[in-house]
Amino acid sequence: MSQEIVFKSQRRSEISSAPAQHRFTLFNILKSQKVWAWWIGGIFPIALLWLWHISVEKSWVNPLLLPAPDLVWVALKDLYSSGELWSNLSVSLTRIAYGFSAGIVIALILGLAMGLSRTVEAYVWPTFKVINLIPVVGWIPLLILWVGIDEALKIILIAKSALVPMTINVFKGVRNIPTALTEVANVYQLNAWSRFKHLVLPGAFLSFIGGLRLSLASAWGALVAVELLASSEGIGYLMVYGRQIFQLDVVMATVIVIGVVGFAFDLVIRFIQKRFSAWTTQK
Secondary structure (H helix, E strand, O other): OOHHHHHHHHHHHHHHOOHHHHOOEEEEEEHHHHHHHHHHHHHHHHHHHHHHHHHHHHHOOOOOOOOHHHHHHHHHHHHHOOOHHHHHHHHHHHHHHHHHHHHHHHHHHHHHHHHHHHHHHHHHHHHHHHHHHHHHOHHHHHHHHHHHHOOHHHHHHHHHHHHHHHHHHHHHHHHOOOHHHHHHHOOOOOOHHHHHHHHHHHHHHHHHHHHHHHHHHHHHHHHHHHHHHOOOOOHHHHHHHHHOOOOOHHHHHHHHHHHHHHHHHHHHHEEEHHHHHHHHHHH
């Protein structure tokens, strides 16, 4: 009995003297704030999936209107194995790349111009507000008459959707530069280029990083909307095609893909924001 007590005491002393990394157990990982947040965030999707399965199994809903989750999974695998999913998704990603890039460039020009000049703001801001209030779907009939239903239509609407939130963010970033920093620039009598480089550009850049998330989310939603209404390829068209042939498992599969891709975009932008936030804090 005494030997067992001595052994246990020695074992406790070895554990207490072990390096911290060896004592980092699975429990420490599970109780971390980030992992706990993921667990909490996964409760609702799991519960929704379970309710979906039960609703179809118990015939609470018509299986023709809401296919079972296993059928949707089979449809998703079939779309992937046939290459149809990736071929349409790659078209959508190419469109989002061109339209989002064009919208961001125009937004930077507009935001900086209105932020730096009250005259430009007076001329441009009212028209910009009107354009902002017209939804993406409202532009489709007019743009079809002007540019047709080819790629130009999609890229213009995606660019418009990305342009609006980014322009507002850059504009507010320039206008919200602290007065104390402006006064310091006046005291040192900085020239126009030095003032833009050391005062305006950092303020606009921080707002630019903050607006990326909204702009990309808006552009992705606009892409899906325009592909639903006027497209012969793309992930939105694949959804419409599934509806036309009444394969709702294909429709549900494309809905899942759209949600997953949008969520991946959001994670990437959040990562970029954190990296630049840490960089600006160190600076």
